[in-house]
Structures are given as C-alpha cells and as structure tokens.
Amino acid sequence: MEKMKVRDVMTEDVIWVDKSTSLEHILYLMEKNDITKIPVLDDEKLIGVVTDGEIVEKLGSIRKRDVNPAHLHATSVMVREFDTVTPDTPVKEILKTVGLPGLTMLPVVENDKLVGVVTKADLLPMVKDERPVKEIMTKNVLSVAPDDRVIHARRLIIENNIARLPVVEEGEVLGIIAEMDIARAFANLKRSIPYRHQKHHLEEMLVRDSMKTPAIVGDPEMSIKDAAKKMANENVGCLPIVKDDRIEGIVTRTDVIKTIG
Structure with missing residues (x-):
C-alpha cells in the first residue's frame, strides 16, 4: 500500500461529456452506466464535473421557468471547483481525504489531459479488514x-x-x-x-x-x-x-x- 500510486487503482476508461451535451443525454449516460459523476471537457480540457447533487439542485428550482432536462446543458449542472490528482499521486494521499466534504470522484490529470478518475468504488478492493x-x-x-x-x-x-x-x-x-x-x-x-x-x-x-x-x-x-x-x-x-x-x-x-x- 505504501508504494501504491493512483495509476494502480484508477479507472482509465472514463465516460465524459462535452460542455454542450444536454442534461437529457447526461441522465441517459448516468443510468446506462450506473454512475453519478461525469467529467466535462471543452476542447479536451477538463472544465467541470457533473454531479447528481448539482442536477437535483438545478431541477428542484421551481423559480426558474424553463428548467427542463432537454434545455439544460452540462455547464448548467457541473461543479467548477474541484481537486485533481496525477497518476503518480500516492494512494495514501487520497485516503486522507475520504469522507471530507467535496467531490467523491477525483479526476486524474496528466499534462493537462484527463487520463482517468478515482472513485470510492476503485478503492474498495484494498479493504482487507476481517473484523465484523x-x-x-x-x-x-x-x-x-x-x-x-x-x-x-x-x-x-x-x-x-x-x-x-x-x-x-x-x-x-x-x-x-x-x-x-x-x-x-x-x-x-x-x-x-x-x-x-x-x-x-x-x-x-x-x-x-x-x-x-x-x-x-x-x-x-x-x-x-x-x-x-x-x-x-x-x-x-x-x-x-x-x-x-x-x-x-x-x-x-x-x-x-x-x-x-
């Protein structure tokens, strides 16, 4: 565990969307792939992460008249401030942040390109505790x-x-x-x-x-x-x-x- 790096646990096959992708399609992708977070790219650069919480926040707003999934896009329902890691970040550094407020998916970025993500699901195979x-x-x-x-x-x-x-x-x-x-x-x-x-x-x-x-x-x-x-x-x-x-x-x-x- 001491020597494990993010590249050893990250998901490389990342589902991402363009900034202009409709919320309708994002919801379809989330359901199809059973995921709750999707990175948003603009010209291959990571600009945000769509989250289930942001979608609920936006759609739960009755004050805004045209809050329809067909008329909203990725930029309307994404988090713009988030931490990233690199493939060489030690896994133990990530473990320190588990449970703290913030995004539960960490984008993995190398040379300004999204190369993977780390989620809690990626860390589960490391759990070895035999206690009840x-x-x-x-x-x-x-x-x-x-x-x-x-x-x-x-x-x-x-x-x-x-x-x-x-x-x-x-x-x-x-x-x-x-x-x-x-x-x-x-x-x-x-x-x-x-x-x-x-x-x-x-x-x-x-x-x-x-x-x-x-x-x-x-x-x-x-x-x-x-x-x-x-x-x-x-x-x-x-x-x-x-x-x-x-x-x-x-x-x-x-x-x-x-x-x-």
Missing part, C-alpha cells in the same frame, strides 16, 4: 418512510451531507433513495408536467415512487472486507445492516475505506 462490520457501522440510522415526501428525503441528504437514505417501515428496509434517484424523479416530472402544476407535484412526490428496491443489505457478523466486496459487486454506496429482518445499522463505502492501512 458491526464494529464500524453507524447504529443511529437516518432513514425515511415510503410515504414521506421526496423533498423531505432531499432535505435530510443535504443537511447531513450524505448521498443516500434507507427507506424503512416498522424496522424493515424496503429500499434506498439516493440523490441520483431524486434527480431522475425531478427530471421525469419536469418533462411530463406543465410548468404551472410542477410546484404542487414536486411537493407531493413520495419516496416510494422514486426509491430503488429491493435494498442490498448486509449482516452484522459479515467481515468489513466482505461488506466492501459486496458493495463493489453490487455497485452500491451503502449496506443497511439487518438482523432478523430489522435494521440494526448502516455501513458506507467511506466507513470501510477508512479501515485501509
């Missing part, structure tokens, strides 16, 4: 109910600086709602509902209509290493930890990555 996952899980789980409003779920996500929430009813985990699910729900609403009715529909949207089901869950006794492997294989950002069909805690990619080294 119950030792690092969060026990006080923030959750929403299926009949809660989507705008309530979004508020919890923003206020607590998290990316997703388990959907729980009487202790049972029914699904997960993430920023990406909210972005899709908002985009569908903007496409299909006339502007004058959008505010009402936005306020009435229910979690059950936007959540992902079934939730991929873990067991309190599974090892941290196996939890990381499961998150990698299923491409999920968290595992609600369940015992006897009831939620006992939650573990995220950040939690397991923090055990590296």
Whole structure:
C-alpha cells in the first residue's frame, strides 16, 4: 500500500461529456452506466464535473421557468471547483481525504489531459479488514418512510451531507433513495408536467415512487472486507445492516475505506 500510486487503482476508461451535451443525454449516460459523476471537457480540457447533487439542485428550482432536462446543458449542472490528482499521486494521499466534504470522484490529470478518475468504488478492493462490520457501522440510522415526501428525503441528504437514505417501515428496509434517484424523479416530472402544476407535484412526490428496491443489505457478523466486496459487486454506496429482518445499522463505502492501512 505504501508504494501504491493512483495509476494502480484508477479507472482509465472514463465516460465524459462535452460542455454542450444536454442534461437529457447526461441522465441517459448516468443510468446506462450506473454512475453519478461525469467529467466535462471543452476542447479536451477538463472544465467541470457533473454531479447528481448539482442536477437535483438545478431541477428542484421551481423559480426558474424553463428548467427542463432537454434545455439544460452540462455547464448548467457541473461543479467548477474541484481537486485533481496525477497518476503518480500516492494512494495514501487520497485516503486522507475520504469522507471530507467535496467531490467523491477525483479526476486524474496528466499534462493537462484527463487520463482517468478515482472513485470510492476503485478503492474498495484494498479493504482487507476481517473484523465484523458491526464494529464500524453507524447504529443511529437516518432513514425515511415510503410515504414521506421526496423533498423531505432531499432535505435530510443535504443537511447531513450524505448521498443516500434507507427507506424503512416498522424496522424493515424496503429500499434506498439516493440523490441520483431524486434527480431522475425531478427530471421525469419536469418533462411530463406543465410548468404551472410542477410546484404542487414536486411537493407531493413520495419516496416510494422514486426509491430503488429491493435494498442490498448486509449482516452484522459479515467481515468489513466482505461488506466492501459486496458493495463493489453490487455497485452500491451503502449496506443497511439487518438482523432478523430489522435494521440494526448502516455501513458506507467511506466507513470501510477508512479501515485501509
């Protein structure tokens, strides 16, 4: 691990978009490739990163009249300030930043060209901890109910600086709602509902209509290493930890990555 460099873990086959790419197409790419961040290039130069959070922020704005996915472009929904790394950056430098505020995808730049990205998913194979996952899980789980409003779920996500929430009813985990699910729900609403009715529909949207089901869950006794492997294989950002069909805690990619080294 001491000698590992970014080039050893980065994803080289990067999905990127041009600055003029429509949000409609960006949402299609995100869904097709099961990703939540996409670098934006202008003449081969990295100028920003589209994120699920920025999309939700833009589409959730009722004040702006023509906020339609077909009329918005990459530059409207991208983060313009972000850190980058090089292929020779030591991996241990990246590990120090995991869990801190900021972009969860690090663009890898060499000679002003985007050559890869590093995400938390890229770091999961490095998790080797054999302790039971119950030792690092969060026990006080923030959750929403299926009949809660989507705008309530979004508020919890923003206020607590998290990316997703388990959907729980009487202790049972029914699904997960993430920023990406909210972005899709908002985009569908903007496409299909006339502007004058959008505010009402936005306020009435229910979690059950936007959540992902079934939730991929873990067991309190599974090892941290196996939890990381499961998150990698299923491409999920968290595992609600369940015992006897009831939620006992939650573990995220950040939690397991923090055990590296």
